[in-house]
Amino acid sequence: TRMRVDVVSIFPEYLAPLDLSLIGRARASGVLDLAVHDLRTWTHDVHRTVDDTPYGGGPGMVMRPEPWGEALDALVPVGEEPPPRLVVPSPAGVPFRQALAHEWAAERHLIFACGRYEGIDQRVLEHAATRMPVTEVSLGDYVLFGGEVAVLVIMEAVTRLLPGVLGNADSLAEESHAHGLLEAPVYTKPPGWRGHDVPEILRSGDHGRIARWRRDEALVRTARRRPDMLAVLPATELDKRDIAA
Numbered sequence: 001t002r003m004r005v006d007v008v009s010i011f012p013e014y015l016a017p018l019d020l021s022l023i024g025r026a027r028a029s030g031v032l033d034l035a036v037h038d039l040r041t042w043t044h045d046v047h048r049t050v051d052d053t054p055y056g057g058g059p060g061m062v063m064r065p066e067p068w069g070e071a072l073d074a075l076v077p078v079g080e081e082p083p084p085r086l087v088v089p090s091p092a093g094v095p096f097r098q099a100l101a102h103e104w105a106a107e108r109h110l111i112f113a114c115g116r117y118e119g120i121d122q123r124v125l126e127h128a129a130t131r132m133p134v135t136e137v138s139l140g141d142y143v144l145f146g147g148e149v150a151v152l153v154i155m156e157a158v159t160r161l162l163p164g165v166l167g168n169a170d171s172l173a174e175e176s177h178a179h180g181l182l183e184a185p186v187y188t189k190p191p192g193w194r195g196h197d198v199p200e201i202l203r204s205g206d207h208g209r210i211a212r213w214r215r216d217e218a219l220v221r222t223a224r225r226r227p228d229m230l231a232v233l234p235a236t237e238l239d240k241r242d243i244a245a
């Protein structure tokens with residue numbers, strides 16, 4: 001197996017979609033070995049308590065450190081080399097971008113800690129960092145209820161980069177954020193639909209002109225929707241299309 005992934009959550013059923021489609025196939029092909037665990041496995045009181053009131057006051061509850069400590073002890077064999085990476089979705093995390101997906105696709109073992117409530121006691125991450133690399137990661141500037149949906153997103157972005165998971169590797173090459181621009185629009189049959197026609201050039205068979213048309217469309221879209229992405233393009237890219245302002 002190329003990659004082992006453990007996910008710990010108090011809502012393990014939230015991760016059920018990881019059994020489907022591409023990720024299901026990656027697991028079936030043996031390239032990905034995924035296990036989802038219920039954090040309450042590592043509680044010992046009759047109410048299986050995972051949360052408590054926050055020190056310093058404030059609204060909501062905080063996830064207790066003890067169950068997380070025992071969960072990580074159970075999931076990280078002593079002396080595992082290289083150590084797994086612990087990924088903790090959090091509103092306070094570093095932005096999750098394609099570069100991180102590529103980095104994490106090269107890992108042998110990932111452990112995802114799905115927080116809920118107001119988050120996980122920070123000492124869990126501090127202690128884990130003495131044994132393994134730990135990354136707090138955020139999907140974006142909006143607030144979710146917990147880390148589970150972030151794990152679904154991250155797992156999709158990482159799994160599709162694993163060898164043999166994607167059908168034709170070409171779609172990887174073409175994907176947006178690979179050449180630093182947004183994707184050009186896509187079309188398929190019928191050529192005319194409800195009065196809207198497919199751009200003639202795409203049906204011309206002139207592959208040189210088609211490639212140029214797609215790049216121009218990608219640049220225009222990026223300039224309109226994500227000017228921030230253009231700011232970081234190497235100048236040569238802009239000069240090529242002589243759209244440098």
Ligand SMILES: N#Cc1c(-c2ccc3ccn(Cc4ccccn4)c3c2)n[nH]c1N
Pocket residue numbers: 089090091093114115116117118119120137138139140141142143144145146147148150
């Ligand atoms: N990734 C990501 C996230 C999250 C996220 C991730 C994990 C948890 C665990 C609890 N909460 C609720 C919560 C709300 C308020 C303050 C603290 N915590 C999470 C939210 N929100 N937005 C993102 N892009």
